[in-house]
Amino acid sequence: DASAMQWLPASATKGLKYPYLFTQSQAIHARSLMPCQDSPGIKTEYTARVTAPKWCTVLMSALADTDKVTEGEKNVFVWKQPNPTPAYLVALAAGNLESREISHRVRVWAEPEVVESALFEFSETEDFVQAAEELTGCPYQWQRYDILCLPPSFPYGGMENPCLTFATPTLLAGDKSLADVIAHEIAHSWTGNLVTNHTWDHFWLNEGWTVWLERKITAKVRKNEEFGRLSSQVGWKHLQDDVKLLGETNPFTALTWKLAFGEDPDNAYSGVPYEKGANLLMYLEEVVGTELFSQFVFSYIDTFKFNTVTTGAFRDHFVSFFDKLAAAEAETNTTPTKSNKKKKNKNKNNKDKEDGPSAAAANAVQAIKGLDWNSLFYSTGLPTDVTSFSNSLSKAAEDLARKWIALSATYKTDAPPAGCSATDLEGWSTMQKNVFLETLQNYTKKSLSHPSDVFTAAFLELMDRTYSFGASKNAEIMLRWQTLCLESEAEWIVDPVVDFITSQGRMKFARPLYRLLRASTIGKQIAIDTFEAKKDIYHPIARKMIAADLRRAAEAEEKEAIESQLEAEAELSSSAAKVDTTPVVTTVETESDDEAEVVPQKAPEEVVTAPTAFAVGTPEATSKGLSDQTPAPMGSPDRSITPDFSTPAATPTVTPAATPAKIATPVAPAPTPAKEPTPAPTPVATPAKEPTPQATPVATPAAKEATPAPTPVATPAKAATPAPTPAATPAAKEPTPAPTPVKEATPAKVAPAAAPVAAAPAPVAKKEDAAPQRRPVATSHEVSTFSWSGVSIFVALAGAVGFGAFFFTRRFRR
Ligand SMILES: [Zn+2]
Known part of the structure; x- marks a missing residue:
């Protein structure tokens, strides 16, 4: 029942033949998987040894250390992550998997039925990685970048597990139009995985930077700067929606949080750290100029790589970088070196040119002095210093929407607006x-008080005949199209909506559509019945969230009924005015999409039965849109998961393998006192820098059998317990190490207590070195055990020991 794991029965996979397992550790689920210091500020290298049935391919967020080895009826996979990584980035997946090469370091993994589509969809991955290397000035440090396309129940868009990004199958649009999600996950290879937020209070440093970099990557690869602004504009709407949902004064709408001790970081999750974070970086870029900001990015990555960073450290580094730059340039300009003299003479009459660079740095320093950092980091609500997103791409879309809106007012004939036709959208990006569609949504929302202004079903049908939105294979477009139609109460959209939300379980799509269906007059009961009948197909986190959404809707209805009754009674007797009708305060949860979802704190325990498949075998089942995609399963399993694989048997045992207890990167102190931006801790030493050659990147298809499974790492005094459990299964595939960054997975919130280990979520502000203060927790490697129908997967997570050793080292050192 580890909250980090989701066990899928064969019926929930595309192939329908074998079960499937995947983990999702962010933010604080790693503790349910292994003994560890489950805080992002603590990093360590690790090795792992996994035993699985022969049919099964095992993948991890690490490099294959040796070829797969057969031991009896099972295969043994050995993994090694040579870079220090935090526990939340430890991931494992196992199932009937195949791979295809994209480049010397990039490969896609998926079930055989989906692998070709994944290969096509993610074919630009190597270009994205190269673009990120250029933008950060830092070579890719994880050796392999593999992508695993998960089953449809994956509740998120992606998760940036190092060497092996987990991705939702809803990205398989058939036209590479949703590849920006992969750009996001790739960006995490630098911002998040290499430079990591020191505690979850500073989550914006992971996600804000990643969104910023993702947009730079896509603009660079597409050779069009407008793409970045277009994406920012769509992101801005997302931010507005989330701030509205949370409330403008909600402390979690500030960039830097102050999570209480023991509080689940997912409680704070929303689009805020992503979009508000990216907005701050865009603003700073504007303040100092793009050219100088690019230099700062190089310095930031180089300074903090393999380490962690706090908001204060970020600010201090930003300030000092420009101070030094200005000082250096001033010196260059005033020191009469030979070459300088020459230059000066040469440019005697061109002072501007001569002083250009140093003046720019000095100007930047001046501008930085005017920044109100406290406000930037700690103010709630929408940011005030926002860069303009205006761009030609969005203008074209808004103009077209306005034509349709104008037509809707006088709509009579069954013809699109003058000059409009199916070719309008040719060449348009998904964004x-x-x-x-969002422009139309905004219009209908505004018009709700004038129901006659809302689009009619016939009008929307005309739009669909013109642009075929209902037949789109793109899940993002499907979401917005169905949203528009539901808000307009077009009855014929109900069936496609039901198809869509039962063919994949990504929360970004399922949750809002369930809520809208429930709120509509045309689908209220259908929403309730559909969930009741299909809830087992969802990932436990998604199931819990949707159930909570529906419950809240019911409660709100009830409350409204009571209030109106009270009002009526109050009217009857004027003296009743004193009746206390204070409404119960309900907590609003953001609907974070892809990334981490806000999981209701104490969700009612739900008995989870094994998920039954999404419309796996029936591609067409999905609404006209996603036909044969398999929605990806999301990472974070819920505590309530009950793996119910029929086979009683074998329980794979995870055994901590040898673990090189290395000390990972020193963590920067995480100060973040209340207001003041905390002094920036300077990260310091970065241990493992160079990529380690070693990795055995690729999987070797051909099975190499029989190699004794070497246990890579030395095992310190602990006994590594290799626990091979033989479960033979025919056909074996080989795993290949695959690094993969994922999008933004946000781990579901987990019940705090998961594991035996003390890991602590975000420590409270002001404690420097919060980590060390934690209780020591189990260092001994406890063995986590999970079972999988008759098979056992045996994972030796040396990392467990590594994390423990790191902890002690730090603790006793001080
Ligand atoms: Zn992310």
């Missing part, structure tokens, strides 16, 4: 179509 542009999103802007078009």
Whole structure:
């Protein structure tokens, strides 16, 4: 029942033949998987040894250390992550998997039925990685970048597990139009995985930077700066929606949080750290100029790589970088070196040119002095210093939407607006179509008080005949199209909506559509019945969230009924005015999409039965849109998961393998006192820098059998317990190490207590070195055990020992 794991029965996979397992550790689920210091500020290298049935391919967020070895009826996989990584980035997946090469370091993994589509969809991955290397000035440090396309129940868009990004199958749009999610996960290879937020209070440093970099990557690869602004515009709407949902004064709408001790970081999750974080970086870029900001990015990554960073450290580094730059340039300009003299003479009449660079740095320093850092980091609500997103791409979409809106007012004939036709959207990106549909949504929302202004079903049918949104294979477009139609109460959209939300379990799509269906007059009961009948197909986290959404809707209805009754009674007797009708305060949860979802704190225990498949075998089942995609399963399993694989048997045992207890990167102190931006801790030493050659990147298809499974690492005094459990299964595939960054997975919130280990979520501000203060926790490697129908997977997570050793080292050192 580890909250980090989701066990899927064969019926929930595309192939329908074998079960499937995947983990999701962010933010604080790693503790349910292994003994560890489950805080992002603590990093360590690790090794792992996994035993699985022969049919099964095992993948981890690490490099294959040796070829797969057969031991009896099972295969043994050995993994090694040579870079220091935090526990939340430890991931494992196992199932009937195949791979295809994209480049010397990039490969896609998926079930055989989906692998070709994944290969096509993610074919630009190597270009993205190269673009990120250029933008950060830092070579890719994880050796392999593999992508695992998960089953449809994956509740998130992606998760940036090092060497092996986990991705939702809803990205398989058939036209590479959703590849920006992969750009996001790739960006995490630098911002998040290499430079990590010191505690979850500073989550914006992971996600804000990653969104910023993701947009730079896509703009660079597409050779069009407008893409970045277009994406920012769509992101801005997301931010507005989330701030509205949370409330403008909600402390979690500030960039830097102050999570209480023991509080689940997912409680704070929303689009805020992503979009508000990216907005701050865009603003700073504007303040100092793009050219100088690029230099700062190089310095930031180089300074903090393999380490962690706090908000204060970020600010201090930013300030000092420009101070030094200005000083150096001033010196260059005033020191009469030979070459300088020459230059000066040469440019005697061109002072501007001569002083250009140093003046720019000095100007930047001046501008930085005017920044109100406290406000930037700690103010709640929408940011005030926002860069303009205006761009030609969104303007075209908004103009077209306005034509349709104008037509809707006088709509009589069954013809599109003058000059409009199916070719309007030709060449448009997904983002542009999103802007078009969101512009229409904004209009209908505003018109709700004038129901006659809302689009009619016939009008929407005309739009669909013109642009075929209902037949789109793109899940993002499907979401917005169905949202628009539901808000307009077009009855014929109900069936497609039901198809869509039962064919994949990504929370970004399922949750809002369930809520809208429930709120509509045309689908209220259908929403309730559909969930009741299909809830087992969802990942436990998604199931819990949708159930909570529906419950809240019911409660709100009830409350409203009571209030109106009270009002009526109050009217009857004027003296009743004193009746206390204070409404119960309900907590609002953001609907974070892809990334981490806000999981209701104490969700009612639900008995989870094994998920039954999404419309796996029936591609067409999905609404016209996603036909044969398999929605990806999301990472974070819920505590309530009950793996119910029929086979009683074998329980794979995870055994901590040898673990090199290394000390990972020193963590920067995480100060973040209340207001003041905390003094920036300077990260310091970065242990493992160079990529370690070693990795055995690729999997070797051909099975190499029989190699004694070497246990890579030395095992310190602890006994590594290799626990091979033989479960033979025919056909074996080989795993290949695959690094993969994922999008933003946000781990579901977990019940705090998961594991035996003390890991602590975000420590409270002001404690420097919060980590060391934690209780020591189990260092002994406890063995986690999970079972999988008759098979056992035996994972030796040396990392467990490593984390423990790191902890003690730090603790006793001080
Ligand atoms: Zn992310």
